[in-house]
Amino acid sequence: MGAPVAAFDYDETIGRGVLHWKFAPYLAGLGVIRNPHELEEIRQALVHRHERTQAYQAYEEHMISKVRELYAEVGLSRTRLAEYAKDFILNGSALEEQYAFSRVLFDVLREQGYALVLLSQSPLELVHVIAERMGFHHAIGNAMDTDEAGIFTSREGRLAIKDEDLKALVATHGYSFEGSIAIGDAVGDLSMLKLASTSMAFNPKPSFRQALDTDQVNASIIRVIERAEVVTFTKMQACAKDDRPILAEQTIEEVLPKMIAEPVRKNLEGIGYYLL
Helix, strand or coil: CCEEEEECCCECCCCCCCHHHHHHHHHHHCCCCCHHHCHHHHHHHHHHHHHHCHHHHHHHHHHHHHHHHHHCCCEEEHHHHHHHHHHHHCCCCCHHCCHHHHHHHHHHHHHHHCCCEEEEEEEEEHHHHHHHHHCCCCEEEEEEEEEECCCEECCEEEECCHHHHHHHHHHCCCCEEEEEEEEEEEEEHHHHHCCCCEEEEEEECCHHHCCCCCCCCCCCCCEEEECCCEEEEEEEEEECCCCEEEEEEEEEHHHHHHHHHHHHHHHHCCCCEECC
16 A cells, blocks of 8 residues: 555645735736736626625636636746746745645655645646645646647636546555545535545635535534634534534544644644644
8 A cells, every 4th residue: 555645735725825816916027917916807806705795716717717818818838937937936935925734734744754745726837836845746736728839828728626636646656545634725625625534624715614514424524723823623513403513622633643643733832833
């Protein structure tokens, strides 16, 4: 049996914010593309997102589509985008803007020999740089469409299908889901999380919380909340008649195997974080 797999969503799980939506203004600042955040339709989509009149996934898909059009508009090539991505990641602050729990968990699992997989809907050119820099073994991301010359088109490429891609990767490399760990923040991560032995919803978005709150089948998923140097863990015990979840706070030792929980606690407390 091969190494157990550990699957990490990146945006809003390891990284604070969405990597691609930071990268696009960076490119705009270089004069490569127009800034999507200054487009009226994106402003309106952002308003809908904040007012919760539109699902986050719909906003994300809209942004992906618009940025794809902006790349095609200027004839940006995959090679050039990869060069910009490397400069953006290695010379910027992206690697510093990370959540403490997810980063410490990653470091512990790397030391313990897990097969580490990074997943994101950001372009592969960005995801590959982050994965290589952090020490992931594999990266799964948004493979945007290009023409024969390697120039991006406005056509839809292939977004990551996280559960299917992860299963294929595990089968190809002989990894194992036994003892595996997965962590994500959005309802789109749910099918991937259900593949793992230990699954965690990190600062779950509203639609994800609703899925966790109203379906007993998701009771095994651990809710991890990181706020102001405090990390808490809760699990659903049952659903009340009015569909409200009955939650129980857990210690990290109750939700993670001892060999993982102990060094994660030690490392977090060592940088001033509080855990139950």
